Amino acid sequence: LAGEGGQGDQNGEQDSHRRSWWMKRSARRGQHSAGVLKRGSFEDTRERTVGKTVIDGVSGVEALAGKEIGVSSWRPMTYDAIVRFADATGDHQWIHVDRERTARESPFGKPIAHGYFTLSLIAALFFELVEVKNFSMVINYGLNKVRFPAPLKEGQRYRLNMKLGAVTKIANGVEGLLDATVEVEGERKPACVAELVFRFYGRNG
Numbered sequence: 001l002a003g004e005g006g007q008g009d010q011n012g013e014q015d016s017h018r019r020s021w022w023m024k025r026s027a028r029r030g031q032h033s034a035g036v037l038k039r040g041s042f043e044d045t046r047e048r049t050v051g052k053t054v055i056d057g058v059s060g061v062e063a064l065a066g067k068e069i070g071v072s073s074w075r076p077m078t079y080d081a082i083v084r085f086a087d088a089t090g091d092h093q094w095i096h097v098d099r100e101r102t103a104r105e106s107p108f109g110k111p112i113a114h115g116y117f118t119l120s121l122i123a124a125l126f127f128e129l130v131e132v133k134n135f136s137m138v139i140n141y142g143l144n145k146v147r148f149p150a151p152l153k154e155g156q157r158y159r160l161n162m163k164l165g166a167v168t169k170i171a172n173g174v175e176g177l178l179d180a181t182v183e184v185e186g187e188r189k190p191a192c193v194a195e196l197v198f199r200f201y202g203r204n205g
Contacts, residue, residue, distance in 0.1 A: 052070075052128075052129060052130055052131045053069050053070055053129060053130045053131070054130070054131045054133065055130055055131070055132045055133070055200070056133045056134055057133065057134035057135065057202060057203075058135075058173055058174050058200060058202045060133075060134075061164070061167055061174050061176055061200050062167050062174060064164045064167075065164055065165070065166065065167040065176070066163075066164065066165065066166075067163065067164055068162075068163050069129050069130060069162040069163060069164055069178075070129040070130075070162065071129075071159060071160070071161045071162075072125045072128050072129055072159045072160040072161075073128070073159060074157040074158070074159050074185060075125075075157060075158060075159065076155065076156070076157050077113055077152050077153065077154060077155065077156050077157070077158060078154065078155075079099070079111060079154045081113075081117075082096055082097065082111055082112075082113050082114070082117065082154060083097055085113070085114055085117040085120075086114070089114070089116070091114055095108070095111065095112055096111050096112060096113070096114055097111060098111070099111055099154075108151050108153055109153075110153045110154045110155065111153070111154045112151040112152060112153050112154070113151070113152040113153075113154075113191070115148040115192070118148065118152050118158075118182055118191045118192045119146060119148075119182075119192055119194060121158070121160070121182060121192075122160060122180045122182065122192070122194065122196065123140060125159070125160035125162075126160065126162060126178070126180070128160075129160065129162060132200075134202070134203055135173075135200055135201055135202060135203065136172075136201045136202065136203050136204060137201050138198060138199070138200050138201070139198065139199050139201075140196065140197075140198060141175065141197040141198060141199045142196075142197050143194055143195065143196055143197065144177070144195040144196075144197060145194065145195050146192065146193070146194040146195075147192070147193050147194070148191060148192055149189040149190055149191070149192075149193060150184060150187055150189035150190065150191055151191065152182070152184055152191035152192075156184050156185060156186075156187075157184070157185040158182055158183060158184050158185070158191060159182075159183050159185075160180060160181070160182055160183075161180075161181045161183055162178060162179065162180050162181070163178070163179040164176055164177070164178060164179075165177035165178065165179050165195070170199060172201055172202055172204070173199060173200050173201040173202050174199075174200050175197060175198070175199050175200075176197075176198050176199075176200060177195055177196070177197060178195070178196040178197075178198055179194075179195055180192070180193070180194045180195075180196055181193050
């Protein structure tokens with residue numbers, strides 16, 4: 001019996017070690033997954049924002065090439081904002097502004113933001129993420145490509161996820177390609193994916 005009891009204690013210790021190892025391994029995995037959100041999935045609703053990324057002069061842009069700029073805070077898409085954009089542009093198509101009809105006929109069930117409205121959100125959110133210093137000016141030079149994979153509906157929350165791509169020299173500055181994704185809370189597909197061209201001009205003298 002002493003022998004059986006000893007074997008039982010030994011097995012118990014082994015089980016305890018295995019459980020301890022598994023708990024530590026799971027904890028490590030949990031810590032890792034809490035800080036990383038898989039690309040293409042926006043279902044993590046935890047705030048991932050930190051302090052602003054400081055871009056200090058032309059050399060600061062060059063140093064950020066190929067790196068993540070950051071993720072903005074969540075913001076709600078409101079019906080009033082959609083209507084104001086419709087009024088500003090003259091685009092009052094019913095899928096954007098007619099709540100009763102969208103409830104009856106739209107596959108989305110609610111009014112949706114105009115695609116160009118969603119695109120226009122990027123500029124303001126970009127400056128939520130960065131602080132620019134020692135430039136004479138920073139300009140939006142245009143877009144290389146833009147897509148609207150999914151609608152942004154009234155009442156949904158969105159945020160900007162941005163990365164700086166290639167950076168090339170221009171006269172008195174640099175041109176940077178910004179990879180921008182407007183993510184929608186709880187949705188797998190983003191509302192907008194765009195490659196923007198920004199030009200950063202250094203201070204004269």
